Amino acid sequence: VAGMYPAEQAKMVEASGANMFGAVVNTNSSRSFAWNVARSAAIIKKCVDETSIPVHANLGMGVGGIPMCELVPTDTVGRAGKILIEIAHIDGI
Secondary structure, eight states, X not given: OTTOOHHHHHHHHHHTTOSOXXXXXXXXXXXXXXXXXXXXXXXXXXXXXXXXXXXXXXXXXXXXXXXXXXXXXXXXXHHHHHHHHHTSOOSBO
């Protein structure tokens, strides 16, 4: 699975018989929050569109567009979750 995008991983997970997939998109710490969350939404949206099983995005420090910092601002977590739900149409977090 190394080197595969989440959409390709989801297809493989679906073919193996799983009933849910947790997509992960790493954060680029040299970029802004807006850039990272837009990248996460674009990658995860493709994953949702190409599979028939529910996709739950992983959100946390360094993944899903959330910034890498010791105390993560709660507004970034809320905004990232809302963006992934409304734009990428994920089934859960």
